[in-house]
Amino acid sequence: xxxxxxxEKPGRREIPLAVYLVPSxxxxxxxxxxxxxxxxxTAFQENKGVRATPTWTGFANFERVFTSPIFxxxxxxxxxxxxxxxxxTTIVSYVLASLLQEKFRxxxxxxxxxxxxxxxxxxLSAVVWRFGFQPGGLINRTLELVGLDxxxxxxxxxxxxxxxxxxxxWVSVPFTxxxxxxxxxxxxxxxxEAVALETNSVVSKHWHVTxxxxxxxxxxxxxxxxxxxxxSFPIIFVMTEGGPVNKTDILATLLYKQAFTFLxxxxxxxxxxxxLAILLGAAVWYVHTLIHAGKxx
Amino acid sequence: xxxxxxxxxxxxxxxTTTIAVVLFPYLVMGVTLFKPDDELTASQxxxxxxFSLDELIAAATDGQVWTYITNSxxxxxxxxxxxxxxxxxxxxxxxxxxxRGRTQxxxxxxxxQMVSPVVLIVALFQMFSALDLLSSYSSVIIASSAxxxxxxxxxLVGFFSSISxxxxxxxxLDGCSRFRIMTAFVVPISRPGIAATALYAFIYGxxxxxxxxxxxxxxxxxxxxxxxxxxxxxxxxxxxxPLMFMALMGSIPILLLFAVLQxxxxxxxxxxxxx
Numbered sequence: 001x002x003x004x005x006x007x008e009k010p011g012r013r014e015i016p017l018a019v020y021l022v023p024s025x026x027x028x029x030x031x032x033x034x035x036x037x038x039x040x041x042t043a044f045q046e047n048k049g050v051r052a053t054p055t056w057t058g059f060a061n062f063e064r065v066f067t068s069p070i071f072x073x074x075x076x077x078x079x080x081x082x083x084x085x086x087x088x089t090t091i092v093s094y095v096l097a098s099l100l101q102e103k104f105r106x107x108x109x110x111x112x113x114x115x116x117x118x119x120x121x122x123x124l125s126a127v128v129w130r131f132g133f134q135p136g137g138l139i140n141r142t143l144e145l146v147g148l149d150x151x152x153x154x155x156x157x158x159x160x161x162x163x164x165x166x167x168x169x170w171v172s173v174p175f176t177x178x179x180x181x182x183x184x185x186x187x188x189x190x191x192x193e194a195v196a197l198e199t200n201s202v203v204s205k206h207w208h209v210t211x212x213x214x215x216x217x218x219x220x221x222x223x224x225x226x227x228x229x230x231x232s233f234p235i236i237f238v239m240t241e242g243g244p245v246n247k248t249d250i251l252a253t254l255l256y257k258q259a260f261t262f263l264x265x266x267x268x269x270x271x272x273x274x275x276l277a278i279l280l281g282a283a284v285w286y287v288h289t290l291i292h293a294g295k296x297x
Numbered sequence: 298x299x300x301x302x303x304x305x306x307x308x309x310x311x312x313t314t315t316i317a318v319v320l321f322p323y324l325v326m327g328v329t330l331f332k333p334d335d336e337l338t339a340s341q342x343x344x345x346x347x348f349s350l351d352e353l354i355a356a357a358t359d360g361q362v363w364t365y366i367t368n369s370x371x372x373x374x375x376x377x378x379x380x381x382x383x384x385x386x387x388x389x390x391x392x393x394x395x396x397r398g399r400t401q402x403x404x405x406x407x408x409x410q411m412v413s414p415v416v417l418i419v420a421l422f423q424m425f426s427a428l429d430l431l432s433s434y435s436s437v438i439i440a441s442s443a444x445x446x447x448x449x450x451x452x453l454v455g456f457f458s459s460i461s462x463x464x465x466x467x468x469x470l471d472g473c474s475r476f477r478i479m480t481a482f483v484v485p486i487s488r489p490g491i492a493a494t495a496l497y498a499f500i501y502g503x504x505x506x507x508x509x510x511x512x513x514x515x516x517x518x519x520x521x522x523x524x525x526x527x528x529x530x531x532x533x534x535x536x537x538x539p540l541m542f543m544a545l546m547g548s549i550p551i552l553l554l555f556a557v558l559q560x561x562x563x564x565x566x567x568x569x570x571x572x
Contacts, residue, residue, distance in 0.1 A: 013474065014474055014475055014476075015474075015475065015476055017390045017394055017396050017475075019386075020386035020387060020389060020390040021386070021387050021390065021391075021402065023382060023383040023386065023387070024383045024384065024386075024387040024446060024450065025402075027379070027383050027439070027442060027443050027446060028405065028406075028409060028443060028446065030439070030443070031417070031421070031439065031440055031442075031443030031444075032409050032412060032417070032443060034420075034424065035417040035420030035421050035424060036412075036417070036420070038420035038423060038424065039416070039417065039419065039420045042419065042420065042423070050422075050423060050426045050427075095311065096311070096315065099308055099311065099312065104308070104312075110312060110315075110316065111559075112556055112559055113316055113319055113320065114315065114319060115555065115559070116319060116320075116323070116552060116555075117319060119500060119548075119551050119552055119555040120322075120504070120548045120551065120552070121503065121504030121505075121506065121522075121523050121547060121548065121551075122504065122506065123504070123506040123523040123524075123526065123527050124504075124522070124523060124526055124544045124547050124548055125322050125548075127526050127527060127530045127540070127544060128322040128325050128326055128541070128544055129322060130530070131325065131329070131530075131537060131541075132321065132322065132325050136338070136340040136341050137341060138321075138325055138328075138341055138343060140340075141340070141341055141342065141343060142343075170318065170319070202304075224410070227410065227411055227413065228413070231413035231414075231415055231416065233413075233414070233415045233506070233507055234506045234507065238527055238530075252413070252415040255415060255416075255418075255419075256415060256418065256507075259418070259419045259422075260422075260511065265419050265423070268419050269419050269420070272415075272416045272417070272419060272420075275416055276411075276412065276416050279411050279412075279416075280411060283411050
């Protein structure tokens with residue numbers, strides 16, 4: 001650093017460092033900073049879309065949100081959806097990532113195929129899944145081929161919830177597997193060799209070496225998945241639109257419909273503030289108790 | 298020996314199941330294209346009973362799908378350019394210079410990852426409406442770019458900080474300015490990293506859904522393929538063959554791009570995961 005400073009000739013024209021940050025800062029301010037403030041303001045207004053004039057209503061929107069039985073039901077559904085998708089994704093990805101640590105024929109092709117769901121638009125794959133889950137669709141056809149009964153997948157819960165969670169996992173596994181696999185690859189081989197002297201069990205190898213070594217990557221990728229899945233919009237909006245009667249809604253789809261179907265921008269913004277508070281709270285708790293605690297020991 | 302055999306069997310079973318599940322939607326798209334209408338209403342079979350190319354030809358010669366594809370291309374290219382323009386200089390100074398506020402800037406970037414498009418969608422709609430930018434490509438491009446930026450800056454900081462200091466010091470002795478060091482040394486050396494970032498931005502822009510759905514609802518001639526497929530699937534009577542053709546055309550460019558550049562992408566992810 002001092003090297004750079006001392007060789008800087010006086011009088012040479014340099015663009016100040018801050019200027020390099022201006023485009024990024026402006027973009028973040030316009031798309032995150034300003035709308036965050038705007039959301040909070042709208043949450044305290046009666047606001048019926050862009051053509052109506054907003055009026056101040058204090059905490060009325062929040063009161064309406066918290067006293068509505070739909071909110072609490074959808075909140076519970078959001079928790080179930082998030083926990084189910086993130087947990088299943090983590091388990092499936094962990095197994096796949098550990099299989100990818102070994103050599104086998106066609107491994108490269110397998111890795112490319114595995115990433116396809118990540119590279120495909122969720123909106124497009126969700127439309128195709130919806131078509132597949134239709135009563136006469138190819139999912140039921142495949143179940144019949146292996147001797148199972150037809151299911152009316154998207155007509156009611158819990159079948160619809162199961163179908164959505166399945167697609168949620170299908171979307172989330174690729175990225176999670178790649179991250180975990182990269183984490184596992186960076187574990188030095190001599191640790192495994194040392195453990196191999198004591199035990200031959202696959203389970204204890206994972207429990208004593210792999211799991212502790214990928215802990216940080218695992219925690220970070222789980223946090224990322226938590227945020228993504230909690231807010232996940234296209235899968236549910238495309239496949240069931242939250243129906244039948246809110247039974248598969250999560251807060252994200254409820255918020256969207258509140259704003260753009262019912263044109264109630266005030267209540268939608270109050271919901272947005274609540275969602276944001278939940279996420280920030282959960283993230284701060286998570287980072288403090290899990291990630292930092294692990295680093296200290 | 299026996300346990301090794303069963304391990305190999307279990308592994309093969311897991312891998313085969315995974316491939317089948319992963320490929321399912323693509324197989325559905327593939328077979329549906331060739332089915333005549335009457336095979337799509339009742340109980341479907343996997344393989345078309347009477348092979349028909351009519352629906353496929355009708356779908357491909359319908360101009361609408363190519364309008365959607367062009368729009369997706371415009372949006373994805375726009376997002377890529379905006380993100381590179383913003384992220385490269387920011388990542389350059391964050392990776393190679395110390396200054397006051399550097400940590401805070403990185404923190405802000407990390408925190409924005411907690412925010413998702415749906416949380417801000419109402420406020421962004423109000424903002425673009427006030428700026429009279431609804432129904433324009435730029436509203437979708439700008440909003441998407443902001444959500445691509447944080448991860449892109451992180452990726453690029455990783456690549457830029459791995460360049461050795463000697464090159465930069467030699468350039469300084471030669472009288473190069475910071476800006477010239479960035480454009481003439483740092484950027485060319487980090488080409489793989491920039492390619493990975495550009496690919497990430499392009500894929501995000503191509504696959505984007507909620508901003509286009511909301512901001513472009515009044516301008517069907519600017520819809521990208523994601524909205525085209527979604528809106529056609531919501532009709533009372535859906536003709537699935539053209540829809541599947543559209544979905545296939547919407548996924549193939551990205552899948553090809555991804556398969557070709559996968560190695561570079563892997564490197565980007567790996568450097569991110571090992572941090």
